[in-house]
Amino acid sequence: MMARTELKTVTTDIPARLDRLPWSRWHWKILIGLGTVWILDGLEVTIVGNVTTRLSESGSGIDITDAQASGTGAAMYVLGACLGALFFGYLTDRLGRKKLFMVTLILYLAATAGTGLATEAWMFFILRFLTGAGIGGEYAAINSAVDELIPASHRGRVDIIINGSFWLGAVGGSMLSIVALDTSIFPIDIGWRLTFALGLVLGLVILLVRRTVPESPRWLVIHGREEEAERLVSGIEGEVRAATDREFPEPSGSMKIRQRHSIGFGEIASTMFRTYPKRSVLGVSLFIGQAFLYNSITFGYATILSTFYDVPSGSTGYYYAVIAAGNFLGALLLSRLFDTWGRRQMIASTYLLSGALLLATAWMFNAGMLTAVTLTACWCVALFFASAGASSAYLTVSEVFPMETRALAIAFFYAIGTAAGGISGPLLFSKMVETGEPIDTAIAFGIGASLMVAAGIVAVFLGVAAEGKGLEAIARPLTQQDDEEDADESTADERTADERRG
Template sequence: MNSTSEKTERWYHGVTRYQWLVLAIASAGWVFDVYEGQVFNITRTQMLSDILGGEGGDVKRYGDFFLAIFLLGGTVGGLAAGSLADRFGRRPIMVVTILMYSLFSGLTFFATELWQVAALRFLVALGVGGEWAVAASLVAEVFPVRARAHASGIFQASSVLGTWFAALAGIAVGAQWRYAYLIGIIPALLVLWIRSSVREPESWQATKSEAESSEGGRQLGSFRELLLTPQWGSRALLGMALAAIGLGTFWSVTVAGQDLARELLLREGTSPDIASRNAKFAFGIVQTAGGGLGLLAFGPLCARFGRRFSFVAMQLLAFLIVPVTCYLPGSFPQLLVILPVFGFFTLGIHSGYAIYFPELFPTHLRATGTSFCFNGGRVLAVPVLLFSGWLKSQQGVDLRLAITALGSLFLVGVVLMFFLPETKGKELPR
C-alpha cells in the first residue's frame, strides 16, 4: 500500500512552507550567481574590443583566457566555501559568497585595463564558485527523499533566469557594457533575506554537536578525510571528472551557440552590429529556453529512471546534437529552430550535479565533497577551455568542426557514470 501511495502521490505533497522558502532563496542566489558568470560571455566582445582597441583575434583569445581565470577563481572559492560551510554552517558562508560576487561585479564598472578585468573576474568567481555548493547542499538537506531530485532540479534550472537576465542586460546596454556589471550589485540585497529566514539544517546541527562533544570524532569539512577515505575519495574524484565534462563542454560547446549564430549571420551578409545583437538573442533567449527545459526535465528523469541512466542518456544525445546544430542549419531561422534542442541536451545534465553530488557524501563532508566535485571540475575544465580558445582562433579551422570535435567529450562522461553509484530513493549518507 505504501508503494502504491508513493507512485501516485505528487512529489511536492507535504513540502512545507519553510522548505519552499529555502528553495526560493537558494534559487535566487543561484540566479545572480549565473548572471555574474554569463554577463561576461554576453558582453565580452564589446568589453574587450573597447579595452584592446578592436583587435578581433585578440578579442577571441582573451575571451577564453578570462573564462579560464573565472573557472580557476570558482575552484578556489568553491573549495574554500564548501569546507567552511561544513565547519561553520550553510547560512554564514552563503552570505559571504553572495557579498563577494556582488561587490566585485559592481567594481568591474571601473575596469580600464586587462589586468583589472582579470583580477575582478577572479574575485567574482571566488563568490560564484562558493555559493553554488553551499546552496545545493542546503536544498538537498532540507527536502525529503521523495522531493529531493525535483527540488534540486528546480534549483539548478533557475540558472536560466540568470542567463536571460544577463542577455537582456547585454542587449539593453549595448556597447555601454559597464552598466551590465553595475547591475550585479543587486544580489547583495539577498543577504538580508538569508539572515532573517534561513536556519541551519537539523542534520548539520546534529553532526556539529556530535563533533564538538566527542574526542577524535569526525572532522567537519576535512579534505584529508574526503580524499583518503576510499569510499568518499573515489566518489569525489569521479564526480570531479564528471563535472569537468559538463563544465568543459559548457564553456567550449554550449556557449558557442552564440558564435555559431554570429558567423551564420555574417555569412548571410548581416552587418556586424546586427549580427552581434541577434546572436545574443539566439543564445541568451532562444537557446537558453531549451536549456532551461532540459534542466527542469532532468530532475523528473532522475526521480523516475535513476541518476545513472539519466546522465548516460542525456550525454549521448548531447554528443549527437552537436554536429547536427553545427552543420544542418542553412539559414538563421533554421538555426533558431535547432538551438533550443541543442540547449536542452547540452545543458540539461547540469541539473544532475545539484541533484547527485550532495547525495554522494555524509553530512560532515557534504558541502566539501559537493564543492570538490563541481569546483574541482573547473580545474580540469581549464585545459579544455584553453585548448578550445586556441583551436577556434587558428586560421583555416572551421568553427563548426572545432565545436563538433569538442562535443566528443560527452562520450567520456557516459563512461564515467558506470563507475559511480546509483542513489535514487536513498537517504543522504550520515
C-alpha cells in the same frame, strides 16, 4: 575566548524527520533564498560575455583591450571559481552551511559591484577573480544546504531546477545586454556599468531573503549543537504542519552520532578516493563531460554565427537567449523524472542523448546543411537534455558522499570540471573555430559530444540509485556509530580508567 561545544555520542532522528515532511511554503522559502543566486550567476556571466567587446572601445571608461577583457579576465574568473570552491567548500564543512552561504554571496556582490566601477585592467582582473571565488564558494555551500534541508522525495527535482535556473539568468542577461549596449539609450561608458549594478540590486534582495534560511540541522547535530538542531526542526515541523494541515508519519529510524568539531582533510580525501573510488570516477566523468560539451557550443557561439552565417555581432544575443531558454526548459521539465524514473537512468540518458545529438549536429554543420536558425535549433534540442544532465552532476556529488565531506566533494569536482572546461576547453575550441574551416568547428563539437557520451557510459555502470533515499542511507556519515562500536569504545574507556588508577 568562547568555550568549545561539548561533544558526545547522541542518538538522533532529525534526518528522518526532515525527509518525511510534505512540500510546503517553508520549502519554497529555502528554494527562493538559496536557489535564486544561480539566476544571478547566469545573468552576470552572460553580461560579461556580451560586454567585453564594448569595454575595449574608445570612451568606455576603462583602459583594457579586447584580448585582456575576454581572455585574461575570463581566466581570472575561472581561477577564482576553482580556488574559491575549494577554500570555501572546506570551510563550509567545518564552520557551517549558513555562515558560508552568507559570506560567499556578500563577496560575490561586492566584487560584482566593484567590476561595474573598474577603470583599469588590473582592477578588472582582481575583481573578476574575487567574483569567481564567490560563485565557486556558492556552488559548494548552496548545494550542501539545499540537499540537507529538502525532503528525500523532492531532492532530485529541486536540485536540478536550482542548478538549471542559471539559464533563466542567462536569458535575462542576453536581453539586458542588448538594451544596455545600445548607445542611443545609454552612453558608451555607462550602459555596461549599469548591467553590473542591476546584478547587485537583485543580489541584495536575495541576501535579505537568505537571512531567514536556517543552518542545516544535520550539520548542527554532528558538531555538538543537537539542542539547537532539535529546536530548529521542531519549529520547521510546526510551520509545515500549520501550512499543510497534515500530520506526519513516524520517523523511519534514528542513528547514533559521535560528535566531532571537524574532520581532517586526510580523512576526507581517504573517504572520497578509498572508500568511494567508483563514485569519485563518476563525479569526475560527469563534471568534465558537461564542461567540455558546454564550452564546445557556448564558447565562441557568436564567432560561429558571425563567421559562418554573417550574423551581426549586435544580434547574436537573440540567438543565445533562445539557447538559454532551451537549457532552462530542459532542467525544469525533466527534473521530476530524476525522482520518479531514477537517477542512474536519467543521468545516463541525458548525457548519452545530448552527446549523440551534438555529434549529429557536427556532421550536419560540416556538411553545410544548417543555417544560423537551424543550427541554433539543433543546439537547443541537444542542450535541452544536456542541461538536466549537467545539473545532475552537482546533485550526484552532493548526495553520494558522506555528510561531513559534502561541501568539499562538490567543490573538488566543480573545480576539476571548471578548470577543464573553463581553461583548456576555451583555449582549444577558440583556436579551432577561428580557422574559419567548418571541419575544425565540427571537431570541436565532436570533442565535447564524445566526452558527454563517455560520461553517460560511466553513469550506466557506476550510477547510484539515490532516488527517494535519505542522504544517510546513500552514504553513511563518518560520525555514525553502531552499538558494537559503542561497546568497543566503552571497553577502551574502562581500560584506560583502570590503567590510570593502577
